Amino acid sequence: MKSNVERLIAEKLQREVAAKTRRHFIKQCATGMGGLALGSIFMGCDPLRPQQAGTGTQNGFTERDLNPLATLPPPFSPRVKNVIYLHMAGAPSQLEMFDYKPELAKLNDQACPQSFLEGKKFAFIRGTPKLLGPQATFKQEGESGNWVSDNLPHFKKVVDEVAFLKAVHTDQFNHGPAQLFMHTGSPRLGRPSIGSWVTYGLGSENQNLPGFVVLTSGGKAPSAGKSVWGSGFLPSVYQGVQCRSKGDPVLYIEDPEGISRDLKKNTIKAINEINKKEYAKYADPEILARINQYEMAYRMQIAVPEVMNINNEPDHIKEMYGVEPGKESFANNCLLARKLVEDGVRFVQLFDWGWDAHGTDPSTAVDLGLKNKCREIDRPMTALLLDLKQRGLLEDTLVVWGGEFGRTPMQENREGKTMGFKGRDHHGDAFTMWMAGGGIKKGASHGTTDSIGFAGVDGRVSVHDVHATILHLLGFNHEQFTYDFQGRPFRLTDVEGEIIREILA
Template sequence: MNLKITDHLIQEQLKQITRRHFLQNLSTGIGGIAAASILGGCSTFFDKKGNPTQISNNPMEPSVSHFRAKAKKIIYMHMAGAPSQIELFDYKPELYKLNGKECPPSLLEGKKFAFINGKPNMLGPIASFNQYGNSGAWVSNHLPNFSRAVDEVCFIKSMHTNEFNHAPAQLFMHTGSPRMGRPAIGAWVTYGLGSENENLPGFIVLASGGKTPDAGKSIWGSGFLPSVYQGVQCRSEGDPVLYVSDPHNQDRTIKGDIINTINEINKEHLAEYNDPEINTRIAQYEMAYKMQISVPEVMDISKEPAYIHQMYGTQPGKSSFANNCLLARRLVEQGVRYVQLFHWGWDSHGADDFTSLTGGFVERCKEIDQAMTALLEDLKQRGLLEETLIVWGGEFGRTPIREIRPGANPKNIGRDHNPDAFTVWMAGAGVKAGYTHGETDEISFNVIKDKVHVHDFQATILHLLGMNHEQLTYFYQGRDFRLTDVHGQIVKQVLS
């Protein structure tokens, strides 16, 4: 068995060597893009073991993972604001009975809350639950479509984190550190695996819900990794990628003429100066031209057949989570390595209708239910689920205790942040489908079985993509950095 894997790896490597040669031979014309260095100007570049390498490797070239893995790409859906596990997946019959009762002080001991103060009351689930599928997974009435798909899904109900404010917790979830400045998991993944599509960025971000996540663009930044690995935000409104549209006095033909002119002169200049960096620049201008064509193409969902639009609930030209789900499928189809979706608006404190479990929360559920189910089903029918990892979750959970905002209308019901228990789910390549991992106590306040820390979760995602989280390192400021810092245990039980 081991031998086979080694053979396979060698074969893969050889394929890539051949491919590189092939592209190098083409490097004089359009098409020789990947041969040239995106990082040509970078004076030192470190390989994945932290050793400085010679320049003029394409940092985006697909590379062999640490070991063979089923997942080749990933779609990560983050519900920014932290959705309530109690109203979605973590069924707690006891909690209904406790509704309205005063919270015993013993429960509050040693707990830090963002907002809860004084003597709060317990809050029963604002949802009804049923079991679905062969796996008998519990899903609430808020996700009627999703209940169809539970046999594809692996729930982790025992997540916990260190952070209880949104921005630090989102940073922690995506960069392994609660402070700004570390690379996002998507940057790590493209750094480790490269990208399979030369005309599109390897790490693409799609945001919906009207706002970007609380922690801003730093949760898809490249931190200390070279900036080629940062997430590129694609948008449904305005330029799909910044600066990709022609200015008012140009069209594609004219732009083609301009780029040809630039590159002809650059080639003249190269002959005079011999600086290899000029060669890289030539390649980047060719790539820019290709992106101007391929990005709007892949981002245009209007040509999808009607049944697909029906399936996802998409409306071309609008910005929505459903559109982003469909885009995510189109992107992974094109070989994009990491697609990150953010959907904003889950911070259900009950301060107003938007943040009420009876208001905004229900709306959010409707926005995601059909679309994320369609995404799973669509990927499956195309055979893409076998090589794509799907992840869904928030940055922490919510309390079984009701939060009362001073001055808020009592009809609005909400819960505070709970870093000690929340639910995420995964599906697709390499994941044990129809399985539920971990357990919380009878009020979903603390994890009582199979705790999974954020770093464990990250280690598991990297593992599913064929990378060892302890070996995926970057040498910076005198030491090796990694996504999981010095922590992280792979959650073996969730692997298929």
């Protein structure tokens, strides 16, 4: 009986399929395809929404069609045109650099009160850890009287140029997600980084250089990998171009062996000739864009190695930064950052690895290894600010310094055991960042933390707030700067972010 029913159903299906001719199929396709096309014609759910950036037309297609890095004016009057973002990967300890907590010194070695630990997650701390007093001496510096530790003796000289954010907070406590959050506005993969947003929104003025350059130092790339300078759902042309400070600045930029510059030139000429003929035939702007890309790549082969060469800099500049030619160093990268910004590169991202001061060995102890890391960045970042200032570039450039989170006021007790070296665990409730440059209130300090530096009590700002402020200085309203993806507009600041006006001039 059952098999009869099954046979009947099978026969019915068979008949149905047999009754459908190719014509039926094509006829049905027409409605389906039409529907799909309708979706894109009407721009998703909102037919009135203005189209993506750069769609003012000229001769039928836009400048952006031809050159994705063509400049676009920002919606509002910008205060800066370039950004240099210094990221201390691994998270620097604010308690040994900028956030002075004398109260914490008094409580050194005492058990951390339970009220701080309840409901909190830590990467490595287990049970009840002990508080760890500041492992550096602090003084108030400059006219602003902002606190800086003795770990940064050079930086003290420029303390009046910067504005501190003392109570930044993040909700991530592991490096990868926290770095992603800090640079893309989301702890999960897939969003564009700040530099990508900015190059997408503004383009790049220098025709021979990428608009978004990334430099790394400290021996390792950031834990989150290259996604922290990725373009996410934006066209990949807006992703950061990682330049190495050792060897070829960009991999495969040199001509292969046996291929001379002339031969390369002729090859590109020939390809472009063919492409131009194709364009004459089909008038597809994609072809023009491709012609442009070939030409730009060719120009970059000369321009990139030139700008990435610090040997031609005068000695007094090299000494100021403390560069180590031929090596991979934060100092070299700071000097390169200045050179790149001077040449009109829109966004320069510096990652310096090695700040994860857990205290598992001397190199990660807050009273040993951290001091070395501080020394490595102290001179270069101070030199960078002074060099930008003396060239009149600082007023057009925003310099941002920070990590992906901060560190605990408690000494780390991995697996609940007392450790041999003094270290601190990951901590996102309160950490310090600073900004300097155009539009920033010099010598400002916004936000305060509680007496042991565990959490912000006043002037707390989120990662989204930092992003909103960066975009504001570049002339964007972070709530209106969107890109349509998967049927809805996306923002760098998601649905949050408030401009931190307290640090704006």
